[in-house]
Amino acid sequence: xxxxxxxxxxxxxxxxxxxxxxxxxxxxxxxxxxxxxxxxxxxxxxxxxxxxxxxxxxxxxxxxxxxxxxxxxxxxxxxxxxxxxxxxxxxxxxxxxxxxxxxxxxxxxxxxxxxxxxxxxxxxxxxxxxxxxxxxxxxxxxxxxxxxxxxxxxxxxxxxxxxxxxxxxxxxxxxxxxxxxxxxxxxxxxxxxxxxxxxxxxxxxxxxxxxxxxxxxxxxxxxxxxxxxxxxxxxxxxxxxxxxxxxxxxxxxxxxxxxxxxxxxxxxxxxxxxxxxxxxxxxxxxxxxxxxxxxxxxxxxxxxxxxxxxxxxxxxxxxxxxxxxxxxxxxxxxxxxxxxxxxxxxxxxxxxxxxxxxxxxxxxxxxxxxxxxxxxxxxxxxxxxxxxxxxxxxxxxxxxxxxxxxxxxxxxxxxxxxxxxxxxxxxxxxxxxxxxxxxxxxxxxxxxxxxxxxxxxxxxxxx
Amino acid sequence: xxxxxxxxxxxxxxxxxxxxxxxxxxxxxxxxxxxxxxxxxxxxxxxxxxxxxxxxxxxxxxxxxxxxxxxxxxxxxxxxxxxxxxxxxxxxxxxxxxxxxxxxxxxxxxxxxxxxxxxxxxxxxxxxxxxxxxxxxxxxxxxxxxxxxxxxxxxxxxxxxxxxxxxxxxxxxxxxxxxxxxxxxxxxxxxxxxxxxxxxxxxxxxxxxxxxxxxxxxxxxxxxxxxxxxxxxxxxxxxxxxxx
Numbered sequence: 001x002x003x004x005x006x007x008x009x010x011x012x013x014x015x016x017x018x019x020x021x022x023x024x025x026x027x028x029x030x031x032x033x034x035x036x037x038x039x040x041x042x043x044x045x046x047x048x049x050x051x052x053x054x055x056x057x058x059x060x061x062x063x064x065x066x067x068x069x070x071x072x073x074x075x076x077x078x079x080x081x082x083x084x085x086x087x088x089x090x091x092x093x094x095x096x097x098x099x100x101x102x103x104x105x106x107x108x109x110x111x112x113x114x115x116x117x118x119x120x121x122x123x124x125x126x127x128x129x130x131x132x133x134x135x136x137x138x139x140x141x142x143x144x145x146x147x148x149x150x151x152x153x154x155x156x157x158x159x160x161x162x163x164x165x166x167x168x169x170x171x172x173x174x175x176x177x178x179x180x181x182x183x184x185x186x187x188x189x190x191x192x193x194x195x196x197x198x199x200x201x202x203x204x205x206x207x208x209x210x211x212x213x214x215x216x217x218x219x220x221x222x223x224x225x226x227x228x229x230x231x232x233x234x235x236x237x238x239x240x241x242x243x244x245x246x247x248x249x250x251x252x253x254x255x256x257x258x259x260x261x262x263x264x265x266x267x268x269x270x271x272x273x274x275x276x277x278x279x280x281x282x283x284x285x286x287x288x289x290x291x292x293x294x295x296x297x298x299x300x301x302x303x304x305x306x307x308x309x310x311x312x313x314x315x316x317x318x319x320x321x322x323x324x325x326x327x328x329x330x331x332x333x334x335x336x337x338x339x340x341x342x343x344x345x346x347x348x349x350x351x352x353x354x355x356x357x358x359x360x361x362x363x364x365x366x367x368x369x370x371x372x373x374x375x376x377x378x379x380x381x382x383x384x385x386x387x388x389x390x391x392x393x394x395x396x397x398x399x400x401x402x403x404x405x406x407x408x409x410x411x412x413x414x415x416x417x418x419x420x421x422x423x424x425x426x427x428x429x430x431x432x433x434x435x436x437x438x439x440x441x442x443x444x445x446x447x448x449x450x451x452x453x454x455x456x457x458x459x460x461x462x463x
Numbered sequence: 464x465x466x467x468x469x470x471x472x473x474x475x476x477x478x479x480x481x482x483x484x485x486x487x488x489x490x491x492x493x494x495x496x497x498x499x500x501x502x503x504x505x506x507x508x509x510x511x512x513x514x515x516x517x518x519x520x521x522x523x524x525x526x527x528x529x530x531x532x533x534x535x536x537x538x539x540x541x542x543x544x545x546x547x548x549x550x551x552x553x554x555x556x557x558x559x560x561x562x563x564x565x566x567x568x569x570x571x572x573x574x575x576x577x578x579x580x581x582x583x584x585x586x587x588x589x590x591x592x593x594x595x596x597x598x599x600x601x602x603x604x605x606x607x608x609x610x611x612x613x614x615x616x617x618x619x620x621x622x623x624x625x626x627x628x629x630x631x632x633x634x635x636x637x638x639x640x641x642x643x644x645x646x647x648x649x650x651x652x653x654x655x656x657x658x659x660x661x662x663x664x665x666x667x668x669x670x671x672x673x674x675x676x677x678x679x680x681x682x683x684x685x686x687x688x689x690x691x692x693x694x695x696x697x698x699x700x701x702x703x704x705x706x707x
Contacts, residue, residue: 280587287585288668291565295667298566307568322637323663326676350567354667361670426670 012185016178020171027170031163039156046147047112050133053083054145061137069143070096082148084117084130090140102144103132110135117148129153188217192224204232241410245293248411248424249286256282285423292425296410299351299432308437313343313352313388313456317381320356328364333375335360343381343388344459347437352456355433358426359392359452365420367394367449376449387439388458393451404443430454484529484599486510489519489545490561491537499532502588516540523549528556529599532591535562535573543576550577557598561586567666589700593652600651611646613706616685616693618646627685627693637662638681642704645694649706652697678702 007013061069073085077098086097094102103115110133117130132146191209199206207228208221256279263275321337328335360377367375376395381388399407399414406412408431413424427441430452434441439456486508490496496512503510511528513519516537523531523545535542546558558580560573565583573581580594611618615628623639625632634642641662645653655674659665682694695703 283585284587288670291668294565319663323665323669323673323677324671326680327671327673330676350666353665357665357667357669364671422670 006186007179007182010182010186010189013178013182016174016181020174020178023174024167024170027166028163031159031166035159035163039152039159042152042155043149046131046149046152047133050131050145050147054133054135054143057143057145058135058137061141061143066095066139066141073097084132084144084146084148086132086142086144086146088142088144092142095141097144099144102142103130105134115146119148119150185217192217192221196224199228204228204235244411249289252282252286252289256286285421289423289425292423292429293410295351295354296425296429296432299429299436307348307351308346309348310344310459311347311349311352313345313347313390314339314341314381316347316349316352317356317379317390320353320360321379323357324360324364328375328377331364331375333364333368333377335377335379338378338380338382340382343383343456345388345437345456346459347456348433351433351436355430355454356390356392358430359454362426362452363392363394363396363450365422367396369395369397369448383458386458388454388456390454390456391451393446393449395446395449398445398448398450399443401445407443408441427452484508484596485527486530486532486595487513487519487522487528488532489513489516489523489537489542490532490534491515492534499588499591502592506592514538516542516545520545520548523554523556524552526554526556530595531556531558532595533558533560533578535560535564543573543578546573546577559591559595559598561591570666587654589652590654590656593654593657593701596651597648597653597657600648611643611649613646613649613693613704614691616646616704618643625685627689632684634681634684637677638684641677641681642685645702645704649704652700652703654701657701 057069057072060072064071069087073087073096076083077085084097084099086099086102087095088102089095092102094100099117103113105111105113112131112133115130115132117128119126119128128148128150130146131149132144134142134144137143188209188211195206195208207225210218210221210225212218259275259282260279263272266272317339318337321335321339325335325337356379360379363377364375367377378393379391380393381390383389403414407414408427410428411424412428413422427443431441434454434456437456439454442453442455444451444453486503488496488499488503488510490499490512491514493514496514500510500512511522513522517539519531519533519537520540522528533542533546537545540548542560542562546560549556558578560578560581561584562569562573562581563584570581570583579598582591582594609619609621611620616625617627618625618639620643625634625639625642641658644658644661655672656668658674658678659668678694678696682692686692686694691705693705695705697703
């Protein structure tokens, strides 16, 4: 197993390392506590017992003399309580006790000593550790009381080993786990990086791998995948639009070319002049189509968002209505305007006015009942439910319900309208302007006629 | 040419109607430039051509032109930088910007850089000519006038009243603005787009010809009952208020 140095830079590895340090500290603390409460408690108890016994024997000596102490010691040795006794005279020779020789110690008044003792006889003879307290009594006698602490020592060693092993094991498991987790994490991150590189290289169908565990990496990958799907949908839409554009522009260009060609062939100057004039007209029309497409693209790109400033929608509606009122009048129709109060919205005045102008153009074109003359148009604006509601309605044929979504698409013109001039972009522009403004365009039946309604969010202070 | 109360004093020689102007065209598309130059010369103007931004800047610095027509995307030095440079140097020659970038935002950028008008490509030559002549007039025009006049029509900007031959004419606020703009450009053609931009402040083209109806309404108010029509339609170009 080769270690990738990248592993040590992963956030998982760092996290595991930090966790490990804290884990080791707490394991150490717990085991230290256990150690303190067992081994050292036992040792302290032993020491206290020994001191108490030394104190007791020293008192006996003072009261009962040497013989009294010897009797007590002999009795206790016979009881076999596991205690070591030794009483020596000034020449360090044994007076009484169950130890063969006095263990060596510094000549001081009193103190603790640790020394090896032999236990058992013959082959079963073992070296044990002993711990004793000695004190000097009057008359040059030395009194030593001790215990065989071999078991205690073994217990202490066992506990110490256990603590060390536990720490060691925790460290090994921690480092191993960290590496394992990081490798796993790194592998998944590498997979995501790889996927994003191949997407960048142009494979838009590629998706981020999802492990299915539902963890944070999965959540990230899932939302990235959703984003990719959205982008793919938009790209597909764009492709469709551009091929539509190419197709819909080819038709008038073909017409234009054919006209110029035929004018060139004909020698008649007045015919040529008429063809040229028609050509200018047609190219102006093409230009309008281009401009409409550009406006839609601009509104959809959202670049104009910075152009959205506080505006009174009511004023904009009134102004556009004022612009159209004479032409409706001229056409023998009527435009009724019903705008009340102020409707503060965040809007691009030009785009909103253009949207309204498109709706009014449409209403004028299609707004009269078939065979009848004189359009009856109504434009109204009011506030409702935190929105500015602007509606343009006519008394024409309307749009069949199943076609209302479709007419918002670019270049879609209903068969009934093909005889009239237009490029099929008017409503698309209105829809994209509304999208840019965070509002929406709805087409409904005005019974009879079409009611196109714009909904724009009102500015907060107006709610 | 606009006419004020003190008619004699403000008839500046080089700006008078029909007078030839010297125009600098800074445009890198040779064919477009040659058509433009041809058109300008046919209209009686003198035109110089610069094929890139640096040449254009050098010529503009001579400050001998009445109007500069500047394309935005130019080799060596782009149009907006050129305009900023000459404006920083105190050259006040009116500038008409030509650009394929037709957004309102782009237009605002152009005007902020120091341009005086902005025309999106492709354009009708009549539109360019009308705007260019409008620009050269504006630069020579006194800033504070209170009365505008064309023949026997008189507009008082302070009392906001209009009379023709001494008879008062009642106008709606928008009609007043429309007439004011036409009078400021009396004797010159104004296009529908110019009206839409300057009177309504709209920078898009409505599909229907809404402007024509507004103009004919105005015409019925100022010309009805008078022998000499003042407000004329110029076919294929726009409208003009006669000033003589």
